[in-house]
Amino acid sequence: MSVACSQCGEMFEESDIVTIKGLPVCATCKPFFLKKIQEGDTSVAGFVYKGFWARLIADWFDGFILGIIFQAINLFITVPTAKSTSDPFHFLSVFSVSFSLFFSINIAFYVFFNGRYGATPGKMLIKAKIVNTDGTPISYTKALGRFFAEILSAFTFGIGYIMAAFDSEKRALHDRICETRVIKK
Ligand SMILES: [Zn+2]
Structure with a gap:
């Protein structure tokens, strides 16, 4: 071709x-x-990268949505169970089920939205999308890989996220690992 x-x-x-x-x-x-x-020639068309602060707002927005889901799980599953049992082991097992449920919802949320639209609701809000380095949309598989790579960014006390602020292509750690870019839609 x-x-x-x-x-x-x-x-x-x-x-x-x-x-x-x-x-x-x-x-x-x-x-x-x-x-x-x-030379910073603005006539060069191409990617316009989304910066750290806009992406932080996007992450807060997604966190807010997921936070509501997390609280709903606690309200309807974890707390009623805690009240109905005095057995700490039973409570722990219910808590681990609640947590697994929440974790699964997190994976589904990021894989569905990023795989299908290249953006979570938060990224849609800031008019950003995740693409491969050649500008093509990312697959569901890459969306899944990026979800786990992003956990690394979180586990480095957020340094993985902050890296985007100091990179010419605004790459967070998980963008480097997955070879993705977050660009203006
Ligand atoms: Zn040429």
């Missing part, structure tokens, strides 16, 4: 084309294109 270079318009074999900022660029145009990007 041949691809048109976004800069000179010539057709090239896919293997002779590199993707930069989601745009196909041929080997001849590559150095000029990179120079334009370095």
Whole structure:
């Protein structure tokens, strides 16, 4: 399959084309294109990356939705059980069921929304979407992988998230691991 270079318009074999900022660029145009990007040339179309603060708002929004679900599980399952039993082992087993249920809902939430739309409700709110480095939509499998990679970002005391603030392509740790980018829709 041949691809048109976004800069000179010539057709090239896919293997002779590199993707930069989601745009196909041929080997001849590559150095000029990179120079334009370095110089901050705004005429260079391509990805507009979503930054740390917007993404933090998106994560808060998703956390709010999931928090409501978590509280509902506690209200309707965990707390009534705690009141009905004096056996701590029974309570612990119910608590672990509640927690597993919540964890499963979390996975389903991120895999469904990111796999189908490239964005959770929070990311939709900030008009962002997750894409592969070449700009194509991510698969359900990648959405699942990214869910677990994001746990790593959380377990590093949030440093994995903060990395996005200091990266030219606004990559969080989980974007680096999964080779994804969060861009303006
Ligand atoms: Zn070219």
